[in-house]
Every structure is written in C-alpha cells, then in structure tokens.
Amino acid sequence: MKKDSTGTQNAFDLTGRVCVVVGGGLIGSEFARALVAHGAAVAVADVDVAKGTALAAELGATFFECDTTSEQSVTMLAAAVQKQFGRIDGVVNATYPKTKSDFAQQVGVHTGAQFFVAEQFGELMAKQGHGSIVLLGSIYGSEAPRFELYAGSAVKAPPAAYATAKGGLIALTRYLAKQYRPHGVRVNLLSPGGVEDGQDKVFQKNYSVHALNNRMAEPGDLSPALVYLFADASRYMTGQNIVIDGGWTL
Numbered sequence: 001m002k003k004d005s006t007g008t009q010n011a012f013d014l015t016g017r018v019c020v021v022v023g024g025g026l027i028g029s030e031f032a033r034a035l036v037a038h039g040a041a042v043a044v045a046d047v048d049v050a051k052g053t054a055l056a057a058e059l060g061a062t063f064f065e066c067d068t069t070s071e072q073s074v075t076m077l078a079a080a081v082q083k084q085f086g087r088i089d090g091v092v093n094a095t096y097p098k099t100k101s102d103f104a105q106q107v108g109v110h111t112g113a114q115f116f117v118a119e120q121f122g123e124l125m126a127k128q129g130h131g132s133i134v135l136l137g138s139i140y141g142s143e144a145p146r147f148e149l150y151a152g153s154a155v156k157a158p159p160a161a162y163a164t165a166k167g168g169l170i171a172l173t174r175y176l177a178k179q180y181r182p183h184g185v186r187v188n189l190l191s192p193g194g195v196e197d198g199q200d201k202v203f204q205k206n207y208s209v210h211a212l213n214n215r216m217a218e219p220g221d222l223s224p225a226l227v228y229l230f231a232d233a234s235r236y237m238t239g240q241n242i243v244i245d246g247g248w249t250l
C-alpha cells in the first residue's frame with residue numbers, strides 16, 4: 001500500500017510551519033492559541049498594538065503592527081514576516097475593520113482588507129511554491145439574517161454591507177484559489193455563525209434555539225478547522241467555504 005501521512009495524527013502537526021494570524025481579537029486570538037498548540041511558529045498582526053503585543057507575549061508569538069485597510073501596510077507585513085522567518089506556510093485574516101462610512105465604503109473596506117492580505121501573502125507563497133490562505137466569512141455571506149432574533153435585544157442586525165462583503169468573499173476565495181492553484185497555494189474561506197461575546201440574554205436565547213446544543217459558537221469551535229486548513233490534512237482542498245454554525249442555517 002502507498003505510504004501516506006494523511007489520516008494519521010501527523011497530518012495535523014504544524015511543527016516547523018510559520019503561520020500568520022492577522023487580527024488577534026475574539027476569534028483570531030483563539031486561532032493563534034490553537035496554532036501554537038499544534039507546534040507552529042506564530043506571527044500575530046493587528047492595528048491595536050497593545051492588544052497584539054499582549055497576545056503575542058502570552059503565546060510566545062511575534063507581534064507585527066499592521067492595518068489591513070492599507071495595502072501598503074499589508075505589503076510591509078508580508079515582507080517583514082518573510083524576512084524574519086524565511087518562509088510563510090499559512091495566513092488567516094481575522095480582522096474586523098469597522099467603518100461608519102456609507103454602504104460602498106463599508107463593502108470596499110471589508111473586502112479590500114481580505115483581498116490585500118490574501119494577495120500580498122499569496123504572491124510570496126506562489127514564489128515559494130506552497131502555502132495556505134484562509135479568509136474569514138460569515139453565515140450572513142450566504143444566508144439572510146433572521147431579523148426577528150434581534151427584536152427586543154440590544155444587538156443590531158448586521159447591515160446589508162456586511163452581508164454583501166461576506167457574500168463577495170465566497171467569489172473572491174474561488175477566484176484566488178484558481179489563480180494560485182498552479183503555484184501550489186490553497187485558498188479557503190471559513191464562515192462562522194454567531195460567536196458568544198457577552199451579547200444580551202434575549203439575543204443569545206433567540207439565536208441559540210436554532211443551533212446545536214442550544215448555544216452560540218465559541219472561538220474554540222472554529223480553531224480546529226483553521227488548524228486543518230493550515231495542515232497537510234487539507235492538502236488537496238482549495239476554493240471551499242467551510243461553514244461552522246452548529247446547524248443554524250439549516
């Protein structure tokens with residue numbers, strides 16, 4: 001029988017890999033923790049220097065300042081990580097750039113940030129002949145919100161721009177996956193459902209009735225999928241949208 005590493009525990013090992021987590025917030029911080037636990041050397045990047053530095057120090061990771069809404073800043077980040085580590089095996093963009101601007105600007109800022117990171121790291125990965133890029137989508141990129149869940153709660157339904165941007169990431173992922181396929185670089189999208197973050201109890205109850213085990217997601221429900229996407233276990237997978245929502249969209 002042909003020897004194959006997949007299907008074994010080693011297929012999820014990230015020892016010796018350099019993985020970049022852009023955005024060390026609610027979801028990104030757990031991503032970074034999981035990658036370190038699987039043996040990766042981790043770079044954390046964030047526009048919030050105090051937050052990113054503290055996370056990197058906690059995990060033994062390296063911090064880089066970056067604003068994902070600026071292409072120049074992302075170009076500098078990719079070059080700095082490459083210079084420091086000599087290789088880049090995985091990058092995930094878990095930033096959440098917020099803007100109070102109009103619809104078109106909101107869509108542009110959000111999709112632009114995902115595009116800059118995927119493209120700038122994709123170019124470096126294409127040169128080295130391998131790499132895994134993960135974009136962060138949302139269930140609202142493929143399903144309309146259940147607006148009634150927000151009634152009587154302080155939580156606001158996401159604006160149309162959010163759904164538009166997240167929907168666009170499905171197309172962007174497929175485009176980039178095909179563009180980089182000849183170069184051995186994989187591009188996938190992770191689309192979480194709502195993550196528990198101290199939302200009021202009315203909303204949590206309304207939301208959770210549609211989800212597995214009657215609860216919202218925890219960041220730790222998402223990070224194993226990221227480990228999978230950065231590891232050899234997913235070496236034949238590209239251009240896909242992995243939805244992790246406890247069955248909420250069923």
Ligand SMILES: NC(=O)c1ccc[n+]([C@@H]2O[C@H](COP(=O)([O-])OP(=O)(O)OC[C@H]3O[C@@H](n4cnc5c(N)ncnc54)[C@H](O)[C@@H]3O)[C@@H](O)[C@H]2O)c1
Binds near residue numbers: 094
């Ligand atoms: N939290 C959820 O319920 C949920 C659900 C589905 C999808 N998502 C998506 O997951 C991603 C991460 O969400 P989160 O809940 O962890 O957000 P978060 O606000 O907790 O964290 C976002 C991080 O990005 C950083 N950041 C913001 N703007 C930046 C910029 N311009 N450049 C660099 N860093 C910047 C922030 O400092 C913060 O550390 C987002 O794309 C979000 O749309 C979140």
